[in-house]
């Protein structure tokens with residue numbers, strides 16, 4: 001039993017408006033949020049903070065001793081977003097205030113609009129963490145890399161050769177449709193785990209624990225704005241916190257899966273698949289066809305709650321080939337235009353005209369004699385959400 005008090009890392013993000021479309025946050029909104037968090041730091045509510053952006057998402061990285069889901073911390077994040085949104089409105093930024101779905105704060109930002117990843121732990125003598133922030137994609141985009149980090153021995157050598165990792169990890173998987181979760185152990189239940197997380201729009205790895213001692217290793221935000229609002233309002237661009245080294249995967253093992261720019265959902269109008277491109281902070285802006293989907297990785301050491309850093313982890317020529325491959329995949333996917341699988345399936349699109357088109361054409365469809373009608377429609381055309 002350690003005597004040390006626990007520390008909480010909270011990463012809370014929202015799109016409160018951006019410059020020249022949905023591609024990048026304006027520096028004045030970063031300044032507005034920074035001012036609020038600096039005040040809270042001087043009052044002692046939070047220990048430390050770092051404000052940045054991934055594309056059009058404003059990202060608040062905070063440390064404190066209030067635990068996860070603390071109304072105090074969520075409220076100050078909410079206030080920081082409100083202040084930033086006020087500036088966004090003054091500047092006439094695009095979609096100003098879009099993720100602040102409610103005018104009144106009610107104790108917890110979950111369900112209100114912002115995305116949240118938080119973890120509480122006793123700081124190790126040296127505590128390296130990585131904060132991942134993605135734009136133009138969904139929380140399930142982390143399924144593949146998080147699986148590989150914590151369960152794939154071809155990615156993480158430590159699972160095989162480091163006695164501290166050799167027992168493996170447990171994965172808490174959240175079903176966003178039913179609002180329930182299930183915990184599976186790897187390597188024993190690896191195939192069951194893969195069977196569900198291969199559907200990343202629905203089953204999302206939310207937390208990972210080290211099996212040996214239940215120590216928290218990773219947490220992913222699971223907010224899906226399009227579902228929460230009942231219709232498309234904003235995107236559900238995710239964030240994640242991952243602990244590294246001495247008993248957790250090494251930093252290089254945490255970053256390695258991102259050398260493969262896997263296809264994720266959420267590009268252009270939240271309705272297209274595209275490659276996830278790892279980028280340094282200076283490229284954390286989404287231009288080409290509003291993308292391609294990007295991920296930023298910032299590394300910190302935490303010392304008595306102080307955020308030491310960050311290191312801009314994808315600012316490395318070692319990821320140049322990944323970016324080039326991602327660009328080539330982007331070319332390839334784009335050439336499909338409005339066709340699946342570049343365009344998402346009808347049940348997943350955040351924008352659609354399909355119901356209206358089908359309605360318009362309904363009297364022009366003529367029954368083809370001799371062709372049987374399938375009992376169940378092959379394509380479910382009912383939308384999860386619809387942007388007006």
Ligand code: F6R
Nearest residue numbers: 022056136235267268269270290
């Ligand atoms: C938003 C996003 C963008 C928008 C697109 C259309 O984060 O992913 O691709 O969906 O730019 O935006 P509106 O409907 O605001 O013109």
Ligand code: MG
Nearest residue numbers: 015022056235
């Ligand atoms: Mg946006």
Ligand code: MG
Nearest residue numbers: 056057135237
């Ligand atoms: Mg975004």
